[in-house]
Amino acid sequence: DIQMTQSPSSLSAFVGDRVTITCRASQSISSYLNWYQQKPGKAPKLLIYAASSLQSGVPSRFSGSGSGTDFTLTISSLQPEDFATYYCQQTFSPPRTFGQGTKVEIK
Amino acid sequence: QVQLVESGGGVVQPGRSLRLSCAASGFTFNTYGMHWVRQAPGKGLEWLAGISFDGSTKYYADSVKGRFTISRDNSKNTLYLQMNSLRTEDTAVYYCAKEWSYYYDSSGNCLDYWGQGTLVTVSS
Numbered sequence: 001d002i003q004m005t006q007s008p009s010s011l012s013a014f015v016g017d018r019v020t021i022t023c024r025a026s027q028s029i030s031s032y033l034n035w036y037q038q039k040p041g042k043a044p045k046l047l048i049y050a051a052s053s054l055q056s057g058v059p060s061r062f063s064g065s066g067s068g069t070d071f072t073l074t075i076s077s078l079q080p081e082d083f084a085t086y087y088c089q090q091t092f093s094p095p096r097t098f099g100q101g102t103k104v105e106i107k
Numbered sequence: 108q109v110q111l112v113e114s115g116g117g118v119v120q121p122g123r124s125l126r127l128s129c130a131a132s133g134f135t136f137n138t139y140g141m142h143w144v145r146q147a148p149g150k151g152l153e154w155l156a157g158i159s160f161d162g163s164t165k166y167y168a169d170s171v172k173g174r175f176t177i178s179r180d181n182s183k184n185t186l187y188l189q190m191n192s193l194r195t196e197d198t199a200v201y202y203c204a205k206e207w208s209y210y211y212d213s214s215g216n217c218l219d220y221w222g223q224g225t226l227v228t229v230s231s
Binding site: 034 | 152
C-alpha cells in the first residue's frame with residue numbers, strides 16, 4: 001500500500017500569512033493527488049485535484065503543486081475561515097490512502 | 108444539487124453486523140463511482156471501499172477486507188456498506204462520497220461530494 005505522510009501535523013499562523021503544507025508519498029504517484037479541507041463537525045470538502053487543479057468555487061488563495069512523491073498545498077494569505085484540518089489523498093492505486101492530516105490554527 | 112444522505116448508523120455490539128445506506132440525488136447515480144470513508148473520534152480520514160459505476164469493480168482497505176462489502180442499487184440510487192464482525196475499532200463516523208473522474212484512466216479521480224456522515228458505535 002502507498003503511505004502518505006503530511007507535515008507538519010499542526011501549525012499556527014497569523015491571518016495574512018502564507019502557509020505551506022507538504023505531503024509525501026512512499027512511492028511515485030505521478031500527479032494523482034487530491035487535497036481536502038475539513039472543518040470541525042463537517043464533511044471534508046475537495047480543494048485541489050490532480051495535484052494542482054483548483055476545484056470550482058474554491059478561493060484562489062489555495063494552490064497545489066508537485067508530482068512524483070512530493071506535493072505541497074499553499075494558502076497564500078491565510079483567512080480566519082481557513083481554520084481547519086487538511087488532508088492529502090492519493091488515487092494512483094487502491095487503497096486510496098489519505099495522509100494523517102494537518103491542523104491549521106489561527107494565531 | 109447533489110445530495111448524499113447516509114443512514115443506518117447506531118450502537119451495535121462487537122461481533123454483530125450493520126448495514127449502512129447512502130441515498131443519492133441530484134446527479135445521474137449510475138454513471139459515477141462511489142466510495143465509503145470513515146473517521147474515528149478525534150482521528151483522521153480513512154478510505155474504506157470504492158465501487159465502479161456499474162458495480163462490477165470493488166476494492167477495499169486491508170482493515171475491512173473480508174468483513175465489509177460495498178454494493179449499490181442503481182435502480183434505487185443507493186449505495187450500501189454491509190459491515191460484519193464489527194470491532195470496537197470500527198467506531199467512527201462513516202461518510203459516503205461521490206467520485207468524479209477528471210481523467211480517462213482509473214487513477215484520475217477525486218471525491219467531489221460527501222454526505223454528512225452517520226455515526227457507528229461498536230460497544231458492549
